[in-house]
Amino acid sequence: MGILEDKDNARLFYRYFSRVYDTINPYIWDDRMRNQALEWFDADRDDRVLDVGAGTGFATEGLLNHVDEVYALDQSRGQFEQAFRKFGKHGKVRFHMGDAERLPFKDDSFDKLWSSGSIEYWPDPVAALREFRRVVKPGGTVLVVGPDYPKIRVFQKLADAIMLFYDAEEGEEMFREAGFEGTRHFIQQRHRGAPRAITSVATVPESDGPSDDPGVETDRDADSDATDD
Numbered sequence: 001m002g003i004l005e006d007k008d009n010a011r012l013f014y015r016y017f018s019r020v021y022d023t024i025n026p027y028i029w030d031d032r033m034r035n036q037a038l039e040w041f042d043a044d045r046d047d048r049v050l051d052v053g054a055g056t057g058f059a060t061e062g063l064l065n066h067v068d069e070v071y072a073l074d075q076s077r078g079q080f081e082q083a084f085r086k087f088g089k090h091g092k093v094r095f096h097m098g099d100a101e102r103l104p105f106k107d108d109s110f111d112k113l114w115s116s117g118s119i120e121y122w123p124d125p126v127a128a129l130r131e132f133r134r135v136v137k138p139g140g141t142v143l144v145v146g147p148d149y150p151k152i153r154v155f156q157k158l159a160d161a162i163m164l165f166y167d168a169e170e171g172e173e174m175f176r177e178a179g180f181e182g183t184r185h186f187i188q189q190r191h192r193g194a195p196r197a198i199t200s201v202a203t204v205p206e207s208d209g210p211s212d213d214p215g216v217e218t219d220r221d222a223d224s225d226a227t228d229d
Contacts, residue, residue: 025058028195029117029145033188034062037116040186040201041143043067047111050135052100052128053118057083057093063114064092071110073098074118100128108137116145120164129178138206142180146171148187148196171200181205 043049043066051060054072056079063070072087073096074080080095087093098104100115100122113136122128132142149167166174168185175183183202189195 025056025117028190029058029197030190031062033190033197034059034116036188037143037145037199038062038066040184040199041066041112041114041141043112043141048109050103050105050110050113052103052113052115052132053121054083055079055117057086059114059116060087060093068092069094071096071105073100073103075099101131103131103135105135107134109135110140111137112141112143114143116143119144119146122164125164125174126177129174129180133179133204136204138204140204142202142204143199144202145188145197145199148198166198168198171198175200175202179205 043063045066045068047067048069048071049063049067050071050073051063052073054060054070054074055076057072060070060072060083069092071094072080072083074083075098077097080097083093084095088095096104100118101124113132115132119125119128129142129144132144136142147165149165149170168187171185172183180202183200186199186201188197188199
């Protein structure tokens with residue numbers, strides 16, 4: 001397990017990294033890559049969408065070009081403070097402090113779920129993917145973007161020491177273990193030589209139907225003001 005797959009370490013890291021995240025992120029995951037992923041996501045205007053690991057809101061911003069409202073969840077207060085400065089007064093983003101492996105929402109609460117730049121920090125990615133399957137309605141879309149495993153051995157050793165990197169075969173196994181079938185995996189890259197992202201698009205399998213009382217729970221939700229302790 002990489003050092004940043006420990007949740008306490010990840011929160012401490014983003015307490016400081018959040019201040020420069022929006023400056024550095026475009027060199028790894030830019031508008032063009034995000035927009036291509038949004039095409040695969042294929043959200044409709046009235047879809048109820050959850051953005052897991054929303055961070056400073058780069059993906060949320062893109063999602064709002066396609067849907068009226070986004071539920072944004074993250075475990076980093078530092079990241080959310082940056083996002084709240086962007087969206088806090090607009091009312092189109094609902095902020096929730098929370099853990100990808102234990103989502104504070106009821107079964108079948110969302111039509112679609114997006115998560116970019118977050119899976120690499122999850123100690124148990126399969127548990128998180130099972131949670132995604134739980135909170136998204138049958139037939140809904142789950143899209144996850146993570147870092148592709150490096151091809152050069154020295155970079156592999158560095159990657160393994162820091163956080164989760166995986167290839168399409170490993171990604172397929174994680175999604176299959178979480179109960180998804182027919183997952184598609186795409187490699188994205190800003191330019192040749194840049195870090196590669198692996199974008200996985202899955203459909204929640206059909207089940208016995210939605211729960212009796214679908215929707216977002218309120219007793220485990222964080223206040224909308226993400227800067228509160």
